[in-house]
Amino acid sequence: MDARNIDYEYSRLILPVGPVHPSLKEPVNLSVTVVNEEIVDVNVKLNYIYRGIEYLAERRNIAQTIYLVERICGLCSQAHSLTFIQALEEIANIQPPERAEFIRVICAELERIHSHMLLLGVVAYDIGLDTLFMYAFKSRETVMDLLEKISGKRVHHDLNTIGGVRFDIDEDLRRLIIKELKYVKRNLDYISEVLEDATVENRLREVGVLPSKIAEELSVVGPTARGSGLTKDVRFNRSYSVYRDYKNSFKIVVLKDGDCLARVKIRVLEVYESISLIETLLDNMPDTPIRIGERILKIIKRIPVGEAISIVEAPRGQLAHYVYTNGGEGLKRLSVRTPTIPNITAVKYMLMHRQIADIPVVFSSIDPCISCANRVTVTDAAKNKTIIVNLENLRRRM
Amino acid sequence: MNITGKARLKSPWLFHLNTGSCNGCDIEILAALTPRYDAERFGCMLVASIRHADILLLTGPVTTQMHERLLRVYEQMPEPKAVVAVGSCAVSGGVYTGSPVVDGPADKFMPVDVYVAGCPPRPEAIVKGILEALRKFR
Numbered sequence: 211m212d213a214r215n216i217d218y219e220y221s222r223l224i225l226p227v228g229p230v231h232p233s234l235k236e237p238v239n240l241s242v243t244v245v246n247e248e249i250v251d252v253n254v255k256l257n258y259i260y261r262g263i264e265y266l267a268e269r270r271n272i273a274q275t276i277y278l279v280e281r282i283c284g285l286c287s288q289a290h291s292l293t294f295i296q297a298l299e300e301i302a303n304i305q306p307p308e309r310a311e312f313i314r315v316i317c318a319e320l321e322r323i324h325s326h327m328l329l330l331g332v333v334a335y336d337i338g339l340d341t342l343f344m345y346a347f348k349s350r351e352t353v354m355d356l357l358e359k360i361s362g363k364r365v366h367h368d369l370n371t372i373g374g375v376r377f378d379i380d381e382d383l384r385r386l387i388i389k390e391l392k393y394v395k396r397n398l399d400y401i402s403e404v405l406e407d408a409t410v411e412n413r414l415r416e417v418g419v420l421p422s423k424i425a426e427e428l429s430v431v432g433p434t435a436r437g438s439g440l441t442k443d444v445r446f447n448r449s450y451s452v453y454r455d456y457k458n459s460f461k462i463v464v465l466k467d468g469d470c471l472a473r474v475k476i477r478v479l480e481v482y483e484s485i486s487l488i489e490t491l492l493d494n495m496p497d498t499p500i501r502i503g504e505r506i507l508k509i510i511k512r513i514p515v516g517e518a519i520s521i522v523e524a525p526r527g528q529l530a531h532y533v534y535t536n537g538g539e540g541l542k543r544l545s546v547r548t549p550t551i552p553n554i555t556a557v558k559y560m561l562m563h564r565q566i567a568d569i570p571v572v573f574s575s576i577d578p579c580i581s582c583a584n585r586v587t588v589t590d591a592a593k594n595k596t597i598i599v600n601l602e603n604l605r606r607r608m
Numbered sequence: 609m610n611i612t613g614k615a616r617l618k619s620p621w622l623f624h625l626n627t628g629s630c631n632g633c634d635i636e637i638l639a640a641l642t643p644r645y646d647a648e649r650f651g652c653m654l655v656a657s658i659r660h661a662d663i664l665l666l667t668g669p670v671t672t673q674m675h676e677r678l679l680r681v682y683e684q685m686p687e688p689k690a691v692v693a694v695g696s697c698a699v700s701g702g703v704y705t706g707s708p709v710v711d712g713p714a715d716k717f718m719p720v721d722v723y724v725a726g727c728p729p730r731p732e733a734i735v736k737g738i739l740e741a742l743r744k745f746r
Binding site: 229230235236237257258259260261262263265266269277278281282283284285287328343344347348350351354364365366579 | 633639703
């Protein structure tokens, strides 16, 4: 081995980022291989917060599972429970009252606003722009207040129930929501002005580029796909609930650049669209009861054996639940596919041949939600095959 | 009390560790540091390394994967140290009680000084929890 080769071997280094790391809010491990500061390989390890939610859901009754499913993720709690309830209502053949569907969608859109605001704050924090971080959180608190006024809770709303919702939006609250959203809109104008700034643009433009061809191959979803020029939105392509009738009150936002700046800007533009959709929905709310009269413990007794898949657009992209009931108040199988799983595979492509300093901002620009994305898979390296562990195997391993 | 002890009371540095929480408590801790609730008026600061921290904010029921890492983080913390368990999961296991991959709650295998209940607790409650933990340093 000559001297040049030795130099090369010593400069190649595996750098573990995580699971406990200052720039990550959640435990995830990125093993980054670097050669002279240049990233040549990325491996993502996700299973640090595997909590066995699907295992628990199969051992509880449906009324309890609604609250468990909501706690898969703190940021898309309304999206998760909406998906689960829609699947259950399809199996039980229950049609919720129209007003209930309006309230569900209004809350889901409010949640999209506060989740996108969080991403703006986190990206700003990662590029060292603490002022914008504080500013985004200030207007986020306004939305959190509205959600608290509707449901009584800030993060997990416990709003949906089979055949309707538990809390109503009355006239005073309706006026308050419209007034406060105007304030959020004003703040957002300022935030988009800050994002036009040359410093932000220099830091984010051309960083973590994901071309639309690669995005399509990796089947990324949500704002990450729309930032790469793909027109993917469940609310349009496979619309559900009240989105069927109100498709024209908001637009799909698509940007072509595919870099971090595009992914951040798309969030700002989507918040504008969500605000205009909420205003339209609040003006057109029908005057029906908010839930069917039957009690939930009676409803779950008459849910038959059946299976259903329900798909909604969560703040981070397409979220799917597969529900298989056992006919005896419980579930035989619950399977959750969250938007972070396809999106996180794109991180490897985005980081390739970039600098170490780009890791935090690229990673947070896809808005990862690690608590959603934990699976048990076993890879047999010798035979080169991957198996998903089933329940029997899992029990033996414990 | 010596001069470092007095300084510590005026500027408790925090470290936040997620051991399997659903993110709800984590964003509420972040919200507690931002202008509306402003924990920084008590001198609190979120630090990047556990070796600089005085108070460990713990969220989540401790999963099997994070169990060993939590103990390692706790051992690396300099004395005197205080631990605040934030959220129902960290206090009692919460909705994840009975899962075979959850080892917690954390007080089974390490000392916890302050419990902040709620799913998730309000930012005001988290600020109160931090102030309660400061009593240990008096």
